[in-house]
Amino acid sequence: MSTRTWHSIDELNSRSWVLAPTDPREALALAEHAVDEAEKLRYSYGRAVAQLNCGWAHVYLGSYDDALTRIYEARATFDSIHDQIGQIQTLNALGVVSHRIGEREQARAYYRESLRLADESNEAHRRLAALNNLGELACETGDLDSAQELLEQARALAEELDEAQVIATVTVNRGVVALMQGRVADARELLGEAVERTRACGDRIAESNALCFLGDATDVVDDAIALYRQSVQICGETGHREGLVRALGRLGSKCRALGRLDDAERYLMDALADATTPEWWRMIVKPLEALAAEFESAGDQPSTIRIYRSLSSVHQAHAADTAARRVATLRHYHQLEQSRVETVLARARNEELQSRFDRLAAENSLLQLIYAIGREVTATLEMGEIAQRLYRALNEIMSADVFGVALYDDERRVLDYSYVIEQNQRITPFSVSVDSDASFGSWTVRNRKEIVLNDSKREYEAYITKHRPFSAADSLSIVYTPLLYEDRIEGVVTVQSYRKAAYTDDHVDLLRMLAPYLAIAVDNSRKMETIRRLNDQLQSDKQELEQAYRQINHMANHDNLTGLPNRRLLVELIEGHIPLARRNGECFGVLYLDLDLFKPINDTYGHRKGDEVLVEIAARLRSAVRESDSVARLGGDEFVLLVRNVAGQEALAQVAEKIRHAVCRPFVVDGNTHELSVSIGASLFPLHGEECDALLSAADGAMYASKRSSDSAISFAVAGG
Template structure:
């Protein structure tokens, strides 16, 4: 006779099933979790309530319902605290950090990750400690701190208990991503293979699917087409077998991209349409948006402009819906966090002084109210007017202005300003200006607060003068940040000395987050409207817009050179022309020697500058008919077209080496740069694009192995 189980055990089993479904079909997982929560609430089972709330929060997170996700996680945290379950607190606190990480609030996310880490260390729970360290590593990885991210992942692996194999496999995937970013491809592949083997041993089908899709992406990036295809197909099979719709959508998108890169448009369209159908069924609209864009690109490339226009319009509609939904969710999430923080702060203030509690509550209520009002509008002029009216209720603001950074022009544009209740004319200030508080804020990403400009201005600027009637004596300047980027500044100013107390500074600081969201909303809607107008215009406008999009997709952002995708197409065309004319084509694979120490020693900004100068020098050295492309971190491919002899190719190669012989000079500092070049010649060495590039790459590695800073033809290395 089967052993009877208690109601609490039934709730626990339901929560376990709900978690499994949440990561594959969020809506079904949420429904199961709500049932578990209802039964746990009826029986007073706190642990079951909290577990269900966590599952519900993750389901909302997977479907971009960030406000609902944060609400569930905060409720779970309250339940855990009420039950004095400190381990549970680490789960809920970490989950709150994930919501903020997802919507780009990196500082807030890291604060929650570190809080979760602190609790885990206090209760000596090594697995929860490892989870927090892994999340901190993910923030470092997204911020470009790859080496530090790798250290965090390795620390998480070392701390986690050996029997926590599922978590360890997940960290392996993160570690592989970091290794690949650092150019350690062999190590990355090994790590992904171990993660896959671990998931299969555990029978973790979701982990197996994630490992397969990441391994497929690795093969794809390495242009190991067949291995990538087989891996993606295996992932599709795993996801279909266990109903993992979220994983299936991710895999289909990558498989569609693989077919696209191989020129298999029909198969690519099929993958994207299947992904749209699946994503629609689980409500992940952002995935639908991605697929519509790719389908539009395929039709545009094929010259099928009616279908391209149809899918471009569907993409624009879907993207507008995504941004509207996600922006609303982000705004409400910030409001919720403010309200939660307000409750915590209010409790502490009440303990100290009832009068201060009332004042603090009024200020926080004002912040939330103004924040909601300004983020409710998509028209920047109305945002400015609403913000100014709200600020004047709580502080003296003779002058109020919002400046936005114009990166292209290198200026801070005060386009929206009010002085003595009247609009002021826009003014542009160079970002390197030493007489502007606003420029100082943008350059340093720091706040400026002064109580008497006569005494304190020199701390920030030189020879400061308002340039307007009246005198500004007190001022507040706050940076407007999105992620790690400063996009502008908001300022209020007064003619009175010491016009602003600490609580005034807190108000403007808090409102800056809302102002950033409102500006992003406005600029995005403005861009969407421009795109919609373009889509409604004549055919030549559509073709020009598509050409611009295609250029962005086919060119390297840093150097402006063609990327790997485009050079493959151009090389294919060059070979076809050479076949007809009976000419030769030289493929030169160029890899910089000892470039990594420049990045490690001087930073990526200098490294990027060196790469840009290398690209310019090589471009200038080539003939007008030749091609140069950037295909990797410090890897380039040159195509020497329409030549009649190997000697002609060799002449170009020698010119490239010659122009790279002199050091790169940036800001009066010289950086020595050399290169190893491998050359393959069509049709002598190969007659297919992939084979020619591979053989040029092989020849380049021969140079690397010998002495570097030289060149070698594949024909001269064959058999060595």
């Protein structure tokens, strides 16, 4: 095939490489096209470069699983053509992906190997990339002195090679180091310079990072917010999702600090939606937790619960995703190594390589086991079930005569041993002060380091002053491992055996690798407990509000003295019954009562005794009518009765007479007997009116007619009058 055709593939690769930091989507399309063309022409070098370019485009887009696949393909292709520079490039790319997904130790190993091979090959450009990446990694892990030294070396080499784009990237990283060292003025100067350099060389992704970090170094809040928004815009245009999560998180934190909690929630929830890797999620988990605390302090429990639920669901998803990604990454690496070993074995049957192959197979099996246990542990939010599942799994692998999980309470400064099992039996929960000098667990929390004892009776003094076992029998082999998550100590897990030297290095490694899963599960469980507590409080508040509403509604519709319906409720009852009576063709009556001779009792004995008489009258009225009828007090000594479904005027008169007799029975007030009389006015639906007001008015008028009458205490309204 002609070199001219190969040259067109090289041109595609060159354009893809240049476009990747500016337009990774277009760069990916060009690189994929170059892969297809190179495979057709059997141009191995062109295919390897195109595969690597695909990997870099996926890195810029945040698609790390796809990036790994392409980079491993590129590495295999470079290996097949013995291209050492290509191998160095893939090592650097693998380091970047490991760095992005949180595998920092793996990333450091890749970067260092890339640097070593670059030095051996005298490849200055590859050395420059490794120095810059190692400096950035050192900055993130808090080793600022090393970061500054590595980045200074990178700066000098970049200037010597006249690499404008790398100088810009290194300047961004130097600005971040200065910011972390507290040299804010230097940071502003460096990051301002970085913005100009990245713009000049067209590296928009590096420009978005520089703008965001410059916002961190800016004292004026409005200026900082403007810088973050510029960063968000560029990230949206380029598809730089990591930078988008970072900038949105900063915007949310600024709004929270300004008290604009709704804006803060909007920005942080947008960031959460784009946070597809644990490393990105960690950028916003603390701002979201702080915002939830602000809402809780303000009494806004629905918002608090909404944030905690979002955190918990995403957290749980990332826990499983993290586990899968780490195992997949390592498995991919092991498969590649396995393939290499098998190739060499086929040629040389080298015993050392066979041993290496066996070791890799064992490591792969261990990873599968860790993933299986970790997935089971993180699949539940109940702390008791989490501990039980881990205990069952470990008891099949190692001696676990005693197993325990203790949760650290930072406010109380105690370790709560809520889940301790000895010989398959739960031990009563207990607590230990974290300042105790007689507790292995407390030492582990204070120092954030593991303890491994093969003979506790001989070795305990290195950690505690007195050995006081909490188990029934004395454990001789003891392992304590700290549960660390997001730089927080969640607690400890311990496995103990009655035998000496019961635990191998593999057992300890297994516990060490399982600890992050358990820490994630503990954090998830605590978040769920917070959500439950807030839900319970919200439900309690809701019930109190409902009870208060019922009380207010009752007070608004009932007479406070007698408990009878008041005028407002009476009107509702009559108006509600009119359509039913009209539909069924029924009559109902309204009786309007006014007590006679009540005022002298009030004047003679006082209002308290008068109130007692009114309460007794109310009781007599209720007992004189059916349950389906209604008795209301309008105020003073006036009462109204709604008598449902009566045959006519005669039947209503009988009810009125029964009421008159009930009211006129003698009363005893302070030992003295008194009799009351009552004036009653009656109206009938629909004879005396078809609306509530008309019926009440008619009955009221009839009541006054009763008062004027000397013949009878009961009067009916006049039809049509």
